[in-house]
Amino acid sequence: NIQWLGNRIDAALVSRHKELQREVCDLTEAEEQLDELISKCNLQLRMLTEDPQNKKLGYVRCQDLRQSFDSPDQLVMVIRAPPETQMQVSEPSEGYQVSLKSTRGPIDVFLCPDDSSGVC
Amino acid sequence: IGLPTNSAQECQNLEVERQRRLERIKQKQSQLQELILQQIAFKNLVQRNRQSEQQANRPPPPNSIIHLPFIIVNTSKKTVIDCSISNDKFEYLFNFDSMFEIHDDIEVLKRMGMACGLEVGKCSQEDLKVARSLVPKALEPYVIEMAKGPISNVYITGGSSAN
Numbered sequence: 001n002i003q004w005l006g007n008r009i010d011a012a013l014v015s016r017h018k019e020l021q022r023e024v025c026d027l028t029e030a031e032e033q034l035d036e037l038i039s040k041c042n043l044q045l046r047m048l049t050e051d052p053q054n055k056k057l058g059y060v061r062c063q064d065l066r067q068s069f070d071s072p073d074q075l076v077m078v079i080r081a082p083p084e085t086q087m088q089v090s091e092p093s094e095g096y097q098v099s100l101k102s103t104r105g106p107i108d109v110f111l112c113p114d115d116s117s118g119v120c
Numbered sequence: 121i122g123l124p125t126n127s128a129q130e131c132q133n134l135e136v137e138r139q140r141r142l143e144r145i146k147q148k149q150s151q152l153q154e155l156i157l158q159q160i161a162f163k164n165l166v167q168r169n170r171q172s173e174q175q176a177n178r179p180p181p182p183n184s185i186i187h188l189p190f191i192i193v194n195t196s197k198k199t200v201i202d203c204s205i206s207n208d209k210f211e212y213l214f215n216f217d218s219m220f221e222i223h224d225d226i227e228v229l230k231r232m233g234m235a236c237g238l239e240v241g242k243c244s245q246e247d248l249k250v251a252r253s254l255v256p257k258a259l260e261p262y263v264i265e266m267a268k269g270p271i272s273n274v275y276i277t278g279g280s281s282a283n
Binding site: 037040045065067100 | 127128130131134135137138141142144145148149151152155156158159162163165166169170173180184185186187188189190191192193194195196197198199201203208209210211212213214215216217218219220222225228229231232256258259262
């Protein structure tokens, strides 16, 4: 009897083992597929945003900004900085502080006015 | 087939491995989704601007637009902001006396509806059609999945080897 029971547990374990092996195998494949898609997507995005024609057309209007932060009591500040600019935000417990540090060129900061002139 | 104890141990190892991979896949899926959103939002923006420039027959005045990439910092108008700037404008230091928010340009594009509502899984049939037309074929299953709502579980797209 004991012998028989042991065999049954064995069999269950073996089939569970097989099942898990198959699942891990499927997941490995799924992850590889994802990795490939992510790197393709990254490349596509880079080509898309670096295309000169797209660069020219890649803008928002000041009115878009105002509508996106549509509360009348909000001050909206726009920061345009060169690549690799570092932005540091302090711990809230140490006050509300933001520092910007660029190495490649000047940083532009301006306010988005809330009048209807459509001009920033 | 080894001894039962070995098998049990191995099953446990495999279980751990399975969980680890599931976690990684989940994380990579949201990374891919974000990239897809960015792609769709950027293409939509460019299309919109191209159309309105054609309609107006001229580009908008330079002082009425902001080119990507940019970052938004918003806070209450009551907030006092103390700002120091280096002479060459390479360094800035802001002190706020109240809370503020930081958003990237993609967040602005999402708020403008450029991501077709996919970012929150609220997507009309028309939106979905537009979104699908803006991505390569291999990414369409993901777009369809995103349109259904926020994804909580790992899903695996079947047989989408086409490019």
